[in-house]
Amino acid sequence: MADAAQTPRARYREQTRAEIKSAALQQLAEGGVQAVALTRIAKEMGLSGPALYRYFAGRDDLLSALIRDAYDDVARTMERAAAGAPPGSARATLHVLAGTYRDWAVAEPHRYLLIQGTPVPGYAAPPDTLLRARAALGPFLKVFAGAEPTEAVRPVVAEMDAWAGDDGTVGDWLTEYTGTAAPAAGAGTALAGTVLAWSQLHGTVSLEVSGLYGGMGHRPSTLLTAQMDTLADAFRLP
Structure with a gap:
């Protein structure tokens, strides 16, 4: 029996869902989340309001689909960047990943x-969002696996070791990207480096994307490079 996903009806449904998401992304780009309106999308697509609800239960359901797609896109982008990074240099890979994320x-x-x-x-994000977010950060775990943390970051490493021991999903995340399972030695180091990298990336990139660096005398890329070098030094990355 043919897979139901390959039936004409299923293909039409997926195509319509894709068109709805495309229209929502256009609205998002033009006016932010508040501009996303299912009634306007339905009108643009020639659908009735009730017909649109056959594809998405409401705006939150549509936003969840867009969020999933965005995380999946970031994860694929980061994996490609990691695969193309210079071999043998964790520091160089860190810079590639940070630049790609930005x-x-x-x-x-x-x-x-x-x-x-x-x-x-x-709004409450669906539970699977966490797994998608971790997939986007997974390549950073490889960068910091086997690193040698300095005293400055050891308190973070200790807390990450405890987190890995308490939360089985974190151990699964580590194993998937590094082959190391918590509470093995080095688990906290990989997690600490990844969380610190994400924190610094999020801070710098969010400020840039929000336009808050305007009028300042630096390029965001220069700032990010300096931050990643400082982080690499804190973990003695080669």
Whole structure:
């Protein structure tokens, strides 16, 4: 029996869902989350309001689909960047990953802002969002696996070791990207480096995407390079 996903009806449904998401992304780019309106999308597509709800239960359901797509896009982009990074240099790979993350955010500011924070008051992201976010950060775990943390970051490493021991999903995440399972030695180091990298990336990139560096005398790329070098020094990355 043919897979139901290959039936004409299923293909039409997926095509219509893709068109709805495309229209929503256009609205998002033009006016932010508040501009996303299912009634307007339905009108543009020649659908009735009730017909649109056959594809998405409501705006939150549509936003969840856009968030999933954005995280998946980031994850694929980061994996490609990691695969193309210079071999043998964790520091160089860190810079490649950081630059790639920033490039994606600058090119897709509306999607970046959608996945960083709460899109609308009261919105709750679906549970699988966490796994998608971790997939986007997974390549950083490889960078810091086997690193040698300095005293300055050892308190973070200790807390990350405890986190890995308490949360089985974190151990699964580590194993998937490094082959190391918590509480093995080095688990906290890989996690600490990744969380610190994400924190610095998010801070710098969010400020740039939000336009808050305007009028300042530096390029965001220069600042990000300095931050990643400082982080690499803190973990003695070669």
